[in-house]
Amino acid sequence: MDFAIEPPERADRERGGAGRGGTNGRRGAPLYQQIAEQIRDAVRRRELVSGARLPAIRDLAARLQVHRDTVGLAYESLASEGWVETRVGRGTFVSGPVSSAPIDPPLSPLVSRLLDHSESRTPHAVPSDTIAFHALVPDPDLFPVDAFRRSLNDALATGGADLLGYADGGEAGLREVIAAHLAQHGIAAEPDAVVTCQGASQGLSLVARAFAAPGDAIAVEEPTYQAALGILIGVGLRPEPVPTHAAGDEPGVDLEALERVLAQPSVKAFYTMPTFHNPLGITTGREHRRRLLAIAAAAGKPIVEDACAIDLRFRGRSVPPLAALDDSGLVLPLFSFSKSLFPGVRCGAVLARGRSLEALRALKRATDLGDARTLQAAVASFVRSGHYRRHLQQWRRTLAVRCDAMLEALQEHLPRDLRWVAPEGGYQIWVELPRDLDAREVHAAALRAGVLIAPGDQFHVAGRRARGFRLVYAQSDPEEIREGIVRLAGVIDQLRTASVAAKGRAVNVGGTHG
Template sequence: MRHSRPFEHRSRSWSAAPAASVFVRLDRSSSVPLYRQIYQQLREAILSGALPEGARLPTERALARELGVNRTTVMNAYNELASEGLIEGHVGRGTLVRRSLLALEDEECEPAMPSWLLGLAAGESEVLGPDARVLSELMALAEYGGMISFASAMPEPALLPAELFREICQDSLLSARQEALGYCPVEGLQSLRQQVALRMRRRGVPVDAGHILILSGSTQGIGLVGRFLLRPGDEVVVEVPTYIGAIQAFRALGARVIGIPLDSEGLRLDLLESVLGRHRPRLIYTLPTFQNPTGVVMSPERRRRLLLLCRRYQVPVLEDDAYGELYFDTPPPPPLKALDSNEQVIYLSTFSKMLAPGLRVAWLAGPVPMIERLSLHKQVFDLNTNAFGQWLVAEVLRRGWLDGHLRRLSAAYRRKRDLMLQAIEHYWPREIRVTPPGGGFHLWCRLPAGLRARTLLREAAAEGVALLNGEPFHVDGGGQQYVRLSYAYPQEAQIEEGIRRLGIVLKRLLLQRSQEQMRSSPPEHIPMV
């Protein structure tokens, strides 16, 4: 097992200056992100002269391996140092310290960063929590080769419908220049709003175009609804665990986030009713269908009871339905919005999982007065959602191509899910608990008692495998024994290999735990003869 310690200098090709490694000590219990700790300690060594000009730093990969962190973590630390002019990359020579450029020998010189920028990043963990950068680091993983990523919640590149988009552009782009390439209304292209409303009516939700607001991604919808309904100090109820982006969005607005546990049928309504009676929250956020990260589907009866509670306590519900149409065998229950007869439900979904995340096209469905007000809020921050992406999606819907594409996706993801489950059965210790999902992108795994997910992440990264630990999905400090694996992004051949590597790590960690327990247990008393 790796421990927090300074890493050793192993490269003879460095300059004669002290190795940068001796200045880095990581405190994994700290709320300061790991990349920030690396940046701060190397910065201090450079500014003090302990790392002089021309000293060569280790490569990102080498430093990540020695510290037991993700390569993206080191990359972010190096980027911070480079942005201040403290280091510089040279082809064939590596990354070198540039301290002299700052004229730091002069005690009266100006600071390397404008004074109004100093300390801005320090408040991230206070507002958003210690895992504030987990989403941005997640996105960055996709750019690095050699890493098998079970962390990215995005489609495999081969499943992105580039052929459909090419055909649409070849057929219609020249005749649709203004609609596809010009400005569009804040509410979204009328053609897309009409197609989205038509699709929702087919799923049992009685809406028309006036109920639809097009968004630049579903996280924007969470933020808009939060700004509309919440004031600093207001309370929001979320599931535990839940989507990381929602936790961060609500905390950034100054809301107090209250977590309610899930069971196999979804949100625990017995606990929710107790909270509603005592706290009177302003909003309930739920992912009732193939919940992220657990894959749980809220039962029909619990959906009806949830709406009854919301009506009784006059609390609106934000239903996030990113995965509802990506089911493998049995269709899930209708959306909460389909059961909503009192306009208690604000419905949110996205084409990022169904088509392509790069389109940045999602939508909200809600009462017309709310959509009108949210449009005013939206134009302050985002005057136009990507018109080209909207036009492409509208054409896919108009031509009736989405259902066939979803069938291909569901078949591919079902195959990947089964492959991952079979590999887990073959390579992993029996102590790990996994619940097979009926749709969506993720497996939620419980580790044995005494084995922490952060330890597994660190060891897995050294083996070239990325996954997510459970703590960022929790608002109550839990999740230490859970990890999320996403089967959507990696290729099929990578799934078995990645699970095999994780199996080796898990067996090693369990063996270490067993040996530690044996050493710590008192010896048996042997009676004298």
């Protein structure tokens, strides 16, 4: 790469008054600085562009009649300021003009697909006075902050400095607590079979990567938990939707469709929420679970059972999780404290055995070397001291009261041709719309009326339409819930009146044309 550069002027020449007054940078400055300044100028003038290779030190030193170390020093100082970078064995290259506009480097196709997916979702800008039925998060007013602070202090007092180091596989105390807790739900596992992770979300990403390579597919219920779609797309996988119904003879995933999907070689596993499904709110029966297990076993495909809501039953009889009914070893349950306690501790776990367990441990280590032990130990202490049990009792009572308030309000105010199923636990109710109502239009109109709902499309693979919406009752008190449903009913009424009026106009217009 050629560019204009003059030999630097030595101070002694300056002193002798023989200076040429050239353009070689700050005259009188040390030689290497004069060289560096001329190179900066050449970059600013775009004579040297990003990626251009500077002359070898030896060549430039010969050309400028200076010692090689002087050129070496000039290059070093440019590198320390970020103007150039030295690639070992290859030379020194211009990094890019510092004053130019920021460069937007090309993204990987994988992350571009994730961005497309995120942009296709409904944004959640929530005005402050909005009634929030849209987000599946617990009510922060009920977070047991004081009790958790005591658990944090206990954990640090007991664990000391050891807690501030790494723990391969996760904090032992938390793994014991989770194994014992899941045993109460009929899931038998040793603490060693528990891989702790950053919430169930990370568990899903680890399991997906354990069984599928970029380009493969993971079968998902449709509708499904919307972040699961992003998680799968983010690791280069294709979510393969399987129709799932809230009502009918057999609520849950369509088992015949599942059998067909799992038979596809590119489909490597099935992600499912049999208990308090998100967004449908339903829980499948024991017989449905047995048949699902038989289908997965016949296909030899693992099942990722999202059991994040299993602690949230507030009425009815519990149904054993798939992991408790399974004897094939194909079910990997995901557990998390996010919905039953709070999400900010990011405490989750996935259970596995054999090679799958080794793979998950290796993936977790390769991802982040483990979770925050201090928080894990605090959660373990919180559970051991009985706070978790007490918090759950109170939280389930609150959820039951809020759920009933919403069901009563729906019954009283919504038109008869809208359908929903009363949940026995969890946070949400799915409302199925008749054909004349569009979930996205209801969402937009409800937002204008100060109510936020989650339109069904966001639980579908991009571009596939849904005929319902999800309402979360976890975040609002009964009064607010009633107010929200009254507004929602008003919105639906207005949409219908407007659509009847529009049809009437269309008929009239048609009439005038003959």
